Amino acid sequence: MVGANRVVLGNGIVHVVGAAGVSADAEKKLRRQLIEKALEALQSDNK
Amino acid sequence: MRVVHYLNQFFGGLGGEEKAAAPLEVREGAVGPGKLLERLLSSDAQVVTTLICGDNYAVENQQSMIAAAVEKVREAKADTFVAGPCFLAGRYGVAAGALCCAVQAKLGIPVITGMAQENPGTDLYREELYIIDSGDNAAKMREVLAKMVNLARKLMRKEVIGFPKEEGYIARGLIRDQFVEKTSGERLVDMVLAKVQGKPFESEMLPTAFAPIPMPPGVKDLRRAKLMLITDGGLVPKGNPDKIQGSAATRWGSYKIKDCVDLKGEDYEISHGGYDPQFVRQDPDRLLPLDVMRELEQEGVIGELYDEFISTSGLANPLSNTRRMGREMAERAKQLGIDAVILTST
Numbered sequence: 001m002v003g004a005n006r007v008v009l010g011n012g013i014v015h016v017v018g019a020a021g022v023s024a025d026a027e028k029k030l031r032r033q034l035i036e037k038a039l040e041a042l043q044s045d046n047k
Numbered sequence: 048m049r050v051v052h053y054l055n056q057f058f059g060g061l062g063g064e065e066k067a068a069a070p071l072e073v074r075e076g077a078v079g080p081g082k083l084l085e086r087l088l089s090s091d092a093q094v095v096t097t098l099i100c101g102d103n104y105a106v107e108n109q110q111s112m113i114a115a116a117v118e119k120v121r122e123a124k125a126d127t128f129v130a131g132p133c134f135l136a137g138r139y140g141v142a143a144g145a146l147c148c149a150v151q152a153k154l155g156i157p158v159i160t161g162m163a164q165e166n167p168g169t170d171l172y173r174e175e176l177y178i179i180d181s182g183d184n185a186a187k188m189r190e191v192l193a194k195m196v197n198l199a200r201k202l203m204r205k206e207v208i209g210f211p212k213e214e215g216y217i218a219r220g221l222i223r224d225q226f227v228e229k230t231s232g233e234r235l236v237d238m239v240l241a242k243v244q245g246k247p248f249e250s251e252m253l254p255t256a257f258a259p260i261p262m263p264p265g266v267k268d269l270r271r272a273k274l275m276l277i278t279d280g281g282l283v284p285k286g287n288p289d290k291i292q293g294s295a296a297t298r299w300g301s302y303k304i305k306d307c308v309d310l311k312g313e314d315y316e317i318s319h320g321g322y323d324p325q326f327v328r329q330d331p332d333r334l335l336p337l338d339v340m341r342e343l344e345q346e347g348v349i350g351e352l353y354d355e356f357i358s359t360s361g362l363a364n365p366l367s368n369t370r371r372m373g374r375e376m377a378e379r380a381k382q383l384g385i386d387a388v389i390l391t392s393t
Contacts, residue, residue, distance in 0.1 A: 005262040013393045015326040016280070018333025028339070031332065035339045035389070039349070042387045043265045 006041040010034060048092035048203065051120045052081040053130040053146055055139040059099030067138075069101030071112050073119055080188055084129060087189075087196045096123040105142035106378075112142075113149045120150050127199050128154075132161030132191045133168065135183040140168025148175050157202035159195045162217075169217055171371050177208070178217045218253070268350075272386040275353040277376060279361030280327065280334045280393040281319025291359055293320040299359035299372050301379070304352075308341040321362035322393045334391055353385060361392060 010016035017034050019027045056066040058079050077085045077094035085094045098116050105112055120128055128150045130143035140162040147158040161179035162168050169178055177198055181191040194215040201208055211218040229237070234251070241248035266272050283291055289300040296318075304310075310331035317324035327334040340352045357376050361369070380388060 005260075010391065013322045014324075015333040016391050016393055017336045017339075018326060018330065020326055027333075031336050031339045032342070035336050035343065038389050039269060039343075042389075043267075043269055045262070045265045047262060 005047050006038075008034060008038045008041055048088065048126045049095045049124055050084070050088065050092060050127050050129055051096045051098065051123050051125040052077065052084060052094050053098045053100070053116070053128070053143060054079060054081065055105070055133070055136065055142070056099065056101040057136075058131075059097070061099060061101070067101045067103040069099070070104050070108075071098060071100040071115055073098060080132075080192065083189060084192050084196065087192055089200075094129075095125070096120075100142065102136065102138035102142065106138045109142065109145060113146055116146055117149050117153050120156075121154055125154070125156060127156060127203060128158045129195060129199065130158070130160040132179065132181040132188070132195065133163075133166060134161075134181050134185050135163045135166055137167045140166035141171060142168075144168040144172030144176060144178070148172060151176070157199060159199045159202065161191050161195050164217060167374070171367070171374075173217050173219050174221070174367055177202070177214075177219075179215050180211075180217045220253075222252070266387050270347055271350040273351045273353060273384055274340070274349050275380055275383070275385045275388050276335055276337070276340065276356040277388050277390040278335050278356065278358050278392070280322070280358075280391065281317050281360035281362070282315055282327065282331055282334050282356075282358050283318050285314055285316050287316060287318050291318050293318045293360050294362045295364050295368060296360040296362075296372075297368050299357055299376060301355045301357050303355050304337055305354040307337060309338045310335060319360040319362050319393065321360075334393070336389075336391065340389075350386075353383060 011019055011030065011034065017031045019030050056069045057063055060079050061069050074097045076097065078097040078099065081094045081097050085092070096119060098119055100112060128147065130147050131139065133140040133143050143160045143162070147160050150156065151158045159177055159179065161181040163181055163183045172178065179191060179194045179198060181187065198208070198214050198216060208214060238248045238250065281291065281293060283289070283300060284302055289298055291298050291300055312328050312331060315331045317327055332338045335356055340349070343349050344352045357379070359372060
């Protein structure tokens with residue numbers, strides 16, 4: 001939006017790379033997944 | 048009228064790009080285009096001092112250079128301060144704009160500068176300053192200086208300044224009350240009719256334009272890359288040492304996370320009025336994913352995570368702040384040799 005590149009959708013506003021109501025492990029896993037997606041975006045040349 | 052004039056290394060006659068590191072120097076009287084400026088001013092006006100500074104020096108030492116320059120303007124007992132014109136020279140425009148703002152704020156004297164619409168300095172400073180639209184052609188120096196002189200005179204005499212088109216300055220985005228003949232409904236319909244008929248019309252308000260920014264090429268070797276984390280969620284160390292405002296923040300901070308593998312809620316607070324902070328308070332990694340980044344660093348997936356993270360609040364923040372802060376953060380990242388940034392946003 002507004003021409004920003006490499007935007008990865010986070011998990012909501014209040015815990016953009018986290019989660020509520022799940023185990024600490026599950027949350028860490030989710031965080032890792034989001035960051036890995038971000039790293040993929042950083043390496044790619046797709047918008 | 049005593050005028051102090053600011054020029055970069057090129058217009059100040061020091062040289063080209065190879066002199067961009069030249070520190071601030073003070074010369075008596077007018078230099079280069081300043082001589083033309085002096086001739087265009089009234090006969091009782093004089094460029095008493097010229098300040099010359101290399102473009103790179105100005106950008107890299109902005110704070111200290113500006114402080115020193117303002118003092119020189121004060122010492123010279125200037126009635127008016129003129130910077131540039133800068134045309135399309137970006138570092139020059141940013142320095143000139145920042146310097147004009149500082150002189151205006153600290154000394155309360157009229158300031159005037161000139162630069163092209165596309166100069167990064169324009170976007171940053173158009174609201175605070177009168178910036179004559181110089182276009183990008185330095186051959187128009189005389190014309191541009193003449194407009195700067197005219198506007199400077201009006202500012203000195205505290206006359207009412209006309210519309211941008213009349214006076215030749217870049218639209219400041221300010222709205223002024225005015226009595227008009229037609230109601231807004233009538234004016235709007237006139238505009239729509241003109242538009243559909245392909246006739247020219249002038250919008251009374253211009254929506255913010257976002258210039259498309261070319262996407263930098265992807266990181267080639269992530270395992271050797273130096274990454275940095277930035278957030279606009281207002282995560283700050285407990286006590287908010289830099290007093291970053293929760294809303295319309297004008298400041299950003301850089302905070303140490305060296306040897307830290309996990310952010311603890313008790314070490315931080317949130318300065319951001321726009322979201323429920325409870326989850327991030329419990330575990331700041333939910334906003335700034337330090338724990339995961341450290342794992343990735345240890346596993347060798349990424350080369351290195353930089354020792355500090357950058358933070359500010361994005362809430363209700365006008366572009367005039369965020370464009371500047373973004374630029375400053377990018378400069379810092381460049382200086383640190385950062386290859387890529389992950390910016391988390393609420």
